[in-house]
Amino acid sequence: MQDDYSSIWGYRLKWLYTLLIVVTLMAPVFYVMYISFNENGFGARHYEFTFDWYVVIFSDLLLLESFANTLVLAAITVVTVVPMGLIAAKHYKITRYPVAVVSLMLSPLFVPADILGSALLVFFKNLNKAFTALGETLGVSWFDTWFDLGYFSAIVGLIIYTLPYVFVVILITMARYKEQQTEAARSCGATAWQAFWHIEFPQIRAGIFSACSFTVILTFNEYTRTSLLKGGYDTFTGVLVSQMLNEGMSEQSYAMSSMVSYIAIGVIGSIILLTLVRAEQLERVARAKAEPVGA
Amino acid sequence: MFAVPVIFMVLFFALPLALTYVWSFFERTMFWMKPGFTLFSYHNFFTSSRLENFLASMGHSSISVVVAFVLGFPIAVFIRRSIPQVAQHRVILLFILPFAVSEIIRIFALRPFLQRNGLVNGVLLDLGVISEPITAILYTPTGVIIGEVVSFLPFIVFAGFLAMEAVPKYVFEICQDLGASPFRVFVDVILPLAAPGIFAGSVFIFVNGLGVALLPNILGGPGAVNAGLIATQAITALDFPLAMAVSAIMMTTLLGLLYLGHKLFDLTKILSPMS
Numbered sequence: 001m002q003d004d005y006s007s008i009w010g011y012r013l014k015w016l017y018t019l020l021i022v023v024t025l026m027a028p029v030f031y032v033m034y035i036s037f038n039e040n041g042f043g044a045r046h047y048e049f050t051f052d053w054y055v056v057i058f059s060d061l062l063l064l065e066s067f068a069n070t071l072v073l074a075a076i077t078v079v080t081v082v083p084m085g086l087i088a089a090k091h092y093k094i095t096r097y098p099v100a101v102v103s104l105m106l107s108p109l110f111v112p113a114d115i116l117g118s119a120l121l122v123f124f125k126n127l128n129k130a131f132t133a134l135g136e137t138l139g140v141s142w143f144d145t146w147f148d149l150g151y152f153s154a155i156v157g158l159i160i161y162t163l164p165y166v167f168v169v170i171l172i173t174m175a176r177y178k179e180q181q182t183e184a185a186r187s188c189g190a191t192a193w194q195a196f197w198h199i200e201f202p203q204i205r206a207g208i209f210s211a212c213s214f215t216v217i218l219t220f221n222e223y224t225r226t227s228l229l230k231g232g233y234d235t236f237t238g239v240l241v242s243q244m245l246n247e248g249m250s251e252q253s254y255a256m257s258s259m260v261s262y263i264a265i266g267v268i269g270s271i272i273l274l275t276l277v278r279a280e281q282l283e284r285v286a287r288a289k290a291e292p293v294g295a
Numbered sequence: 296m297f298a299v300p301v302i303f304m305v306l307f308f309a310l311p312l313a314l315t316y317v318w319s320f321f322e323r324t325m326f327w328m329k330p331g332f333t334l335f336s337y338h339n340f341f342t343s344s345r346l347e348n349f350l351a352s353m354g355h356s357s358i359s360v361v362v363a364f365v366l367g368f369p370i371a372v373f374i375r376r377s378i379p380q381v382a383q384h385r386v387i388l389l390f391i392l393p394f395a396v397s398e399i400i401r402i403f404a405l406r407p408f409l410q411r412n413g414l415v416n417g418v419l420l421d422l423g424v425i426s427e428p429i430t431a432i433l434y435t436p437t438g439v440i441i442g443e444v445v446s447f448l449p450f451i452v453f454a455g456f457l458a459m460e461a462v463p464k465y466v467f468e469i470c471q472d473l474g475a476s477p478f479r480v481f482v483d484v485i486l487p488l489a490a491p492g493i494f495a496g497s498v499f500i501f502v503n504g505l506g507v508a509l510l511p512n513i514l515g516g517p518g519a520v521n522a523g524l525i526a527t528q529a530i531t532a533l534d535f536p537l538a539m540a541v542s543a544i545m546m547t548t549l550l551g552l553l554y555l556g557h558k559l560f561d562l563t564k565i566l567s568p569m570s
Contacts, residue, residue, distance in 0.1 A: 014373045018386070021366060025393035025445055028404035031414050035407060043412045088300035095297075099563050104304050110499055110549055111312065112506020114523030115542045122318055122535055123311035125327075160308050163300070221397035224508070228530070237399055244403055254407075257400045268395035272388045283381060 036254040053255035074219035085166030117228035157225035166211040173207025319540035336540035352521035356504030359443035371455025390449040434516025458492020
């Protein structure tokens, strides 16, 4: 896999450096996992392997409840943000202003969580006050809870956070899709939905599923926006941060951190493996097609 | 229907951020704020230690950008230059893995890793490199910089990878045939061509280093503050106009940098691989 101009040792050294950086970035996380299996916890002279800390976290009702809350947030975010990402990617393909669309979709990446969270918090509090005042003027109480800080505001924050990633993943998958296929289907009498569902969707399915997995992982990882916009410490990372800030890193915190990391590494690792296998299959097909018949 | 995501983003992303400028001039009340026009929040920010902290965190973020660039950009060049095109995306996928683990956990995990009796000190002591544990890393600006680099380095690899799309592989071969040194190739060829992507990646690290409150909160120890932490502390103290003034200052910094980058390098060029 090296180019003609570099030496084999230089090439191997560069690979080694790349892997070293990946391992270094992951090392603190692996170290936390290692500590989570130590009966005596962090810094102990003797390492004694145990699953006890995981047993403790799985029997913690508060934690299980926070896990369920996060799962609900993740499910609602997935069913909202993935169709939005898909629509935005299709819009990008046909719009006369692609730079404006892509800039708007990707700009949340550049706004730190605390800044966006603070702005949205004040925005929702203002909306709430405005609609409550409107309700009072009209003599109704319907609007009183519309923009209360809670699930709705937290999900808005999560959508803004995850949309850039979903948009990019789907856009990259769609780059391989030829629009002429949709045009051909429409010429044959298919409706727009039939052309999408039967022709385009099967070809971008991998990107859609990757986007769903990314959204779940990002929702489980997110803390700042959710805590500002929902309040309380009732999400998985919320409980984790509250424990860490109030009690320091306990053995339970190590096990919880490791749990979140296992889920993330498991899901993303599976996507990477599937991508590699799929790419290998495509390459094999391409090689077979390129070979002369009878060779 | 195509307009739904755009309308959503304008309504719940662009509008709240734009309104921070308006709210930053409001007057503070006991528990909220009231419409008005006062520069009190800005005066409060610019005449207190907050400005000093903000400038210090700008300094730390700038160092993080340089360190992340030095460590991460050569990887992007290596992938584009030496890995066959069909395999390039697979190597990039390696950097998704650290990114997939929660930023909070990665930041918290640095505590036991760098602590006095943590892994780094343990290994260095065992190897005989040091005789006393290093205590000047955690709860210092160095700890914050390490946290920023560990958190955001994958982005400079991703941005660098996109940027290197603008540098065709044959360019390296021509440079080598003409006898250019690697340094000359980097300064005279790679940097000018890949500048939009490098700039976007650098702005990302710089702004997030300024804005992610957990970094100084967890790794910086007492007194370590950045813009994100000032904003969240102001919200906790129910000083909403001050929080909005900090957000407005951050947004102005970000927009100023992006405008400058666009004028200098035409940032739309980095979007071409997505077309």
